[in-house]
Structure formats: C-alpha cells, structure tokens
Amino acid sequence: MGKFGLRGLAQSLTRELHPKQIHVSHLSYTAGLEKKLDGIYADQYHDGDLDPDAIADVYWQFLQQPPNARAWEIELRPNLEVF
Numbered sequence: 001m002g003k004f005g006l007r008g009l010a011q012s013l014t015r016e017l018h019p020k021q022i023h024v025s026h027l028s029y030t031a032g033l034e035k036k037l038d039g040i041y042a043d044q045y046h047d048g049d050l051d052p053d054a055i056a057d058v059y060w061q062f063l064q065q066p067p068n069a070r071a072w073e074i075e076l077r078p079n080l081e082v083f
Helices: 004-021 051-061
Strands: 026-029 073-076
Touching: 004 026, 004 073, 026 051, 051 073
Parallel strands: 026 073
Antiparallel strands: none
C-alpha cells in the first residue's frame, strides 16, 4: 500500500511541476539482483534476477529523455516473470 502511495505522489508532483520544467519520476523494479561471483557476473541468471548493469542502463536512458517527450514512470520486471 505504501508503494502505491509513493507512485501516486510522484504522479501528482509530475503534473504540478512539469510546467516549471521540473522532472519528477517514479522508477521501480520487482526482482532480485544478479550477484557477482569472483568479480564476474554468473553466466546464467536465476529466474527473476535482473542484471545491475542493465538496470543502470535503463536509469541512464531515462535521464537522457528530451524535454518534449518525457515519461514519468518505469517499472522493470524480469523476462521470466509469470503473471
């Protein structure tokens, strides 16, 4: 319930502050993180694990959005997630 409130707050702030060129965002991921073994990532991911480097890439792309085409929310989920 708390995360839903946080999402709602981010959406409200986005609508209020967008005209002032302030970019508010809500980014979340719902999975475990792939762990390094001896400084190297394991060759195979466990079901539901995300690569920390891939998460960082998505965050960086999110920060590079042009002002005329901005998203306010990204939710990362693993490829093997079952609904």
